[in-house]
Amino acid sequence: MAGFDVSEIVSALHEARDEWRDSQKRSREPGSREFPSRDALAGIVESLKGALFPMRLGPPDLRHESEDFYVGHTLDSSLQSLLTQARLELRYNARHQPRDAAEIDAQAEEAVRAFAAALPGIRRLLDGDVLAAYQGDPAARSVDEVLLCYPGILAMIHHRLAHQLYDLGLPLLARIVAELAHAQTGIDIHPGAQIDAGFFIDHGTGVVIGETTVIGKRVRLYQAVTLGAKRFPTDVEGNLQKGLPRHPIVEDDVVIYAGATILGRVRLGKGATIGGNVWIIEDVPAGASVTQASLQNAPHHRLP
Known part of the structure; x- marks a missing residue:
């Protein structure tokens, strides 16, 4: 395999990053990540989908008698990860303001607790969306097919979660969650959009x-x-x-x-x-x- 001398490119990329950070008045101080991770949010959403619909979107070997244990373990892990991302967004937003770190952490925890409390209501809304798709499409053979296969339902799972984050003052996390669905389905729903029960997007692209x-x-x-x-x-x-x-x-x-x-x-x-x-x-x-x-x-x- 051919070797490449990339040292000059590494140096030039470093210079380009510094130019951007200076133009945006960002710190060059060493430290941890400044803002939320798209990959982390993708993993959180996948876990939340499993917690919302464990026997259909959870692990393939899950049994009914283990549902509650799986949901509890999954929620605990995903909400802790979400809390980390929420703190990053709120700290990023406050980077030019004299805000106490403890105050930001408390705000993040309050938002994630409220998000968690909203999940049963989100599940019920999604049940209505799935039923609307099944009743509205003569090609649908079952509600399970709708949940597993329809891009409009995937987009709405993301939207129901993203809209809750948006309402709780986490618009960057919300936008990332929305754009993950956009990339997969071609359906572009801004997390700020207010969508009531029984919503159906057919085909969707x-x-x-x-x-x-x-x-x-x-x-x-x-x-x-x-x-x-x-x-x-x-x-x-x-x-x-x-x-x-x-x-x-x-x-x-x-x-x-x-x-x-x-x-x-x-x-x-x-x-x-x-x-x-x-x-x-x-x-x-x-x-x-x-x-x-x-x-x-x-x-x-x-x-x-």
């Missing part, structure tokens, strides 16, 4: 759901649907204003077919049906059916 989206009960989406922002307001200095409501509100029992794009803080009324490949930038009344043909025949709703 290319679905985008923005941060301030609000979705009601029993909503169904198909592949390549975008619930996005129409514009991005800026402040007087030209910087993007973050956190403003800028994504759609989707009320209960709405169905959105493949390729539809809904932009801005518009409202899709209860029971509305949005046809494939339409572009919506205005409110849709409850019970309405919007198709390409209906938009082309309505001047105020013309496709761009």
Whole structure:
């Protein structure tokens, strides 16, 4: 095997890292990791999936009589690991502030305790998502098939966990958890999105759901649907204003077919049906059916 003299490259990479750290006002002091680990979060989520659904997403040799022992051991390990990652995020956020380390550690512990307490409710929400997928897809042979095979369910497991972390003041951990699912499924759900019970994404590839989206009960989406922002307001200095409501509100029992794009803080009324490949930038009344043909025949709703 050929040998390589990499010493100059190592030195140049060191210099590049120092330039970046100086530009970001980061310390060069020796020490432990500064911020959370994507690999660590991946392992935590895999463990939590097993704890939530032990006989289906847990180890293949697990027996019913060992479920509680496995769940308890898995939760203890994964929550301790999550606590470590939470501390890293909170310390990273406070790196330019005079905050006491003990105060940060207490905040991290409080957040992880609240996250743990939310897990039974997350399991029940996910049961509803699985049932909605099974009932909404004639090709589904069982709820077990749905849980094991459907990318929309994988994305929702990640989202239900990520949204809880987001609400508990751990947005970086939440975003990592969300992006792990995005990489595996092609479904991009921001952890800030509020999604009620019985949500079903069929097929799923290319679905985008923005941060301030609000979705009601029993909503169904198909592949390549975008619930996005129409514009991005800026402040007087030209910087993007973050956190403003800028994504759609989707009320209960709405169905959105493949390729539809809904932009801005518009409202899709209860029971509305949005046809494939339409572009919506205005409110849709409850019970309405919007198709390409209906938009082309309505001047105020013309496709761009």
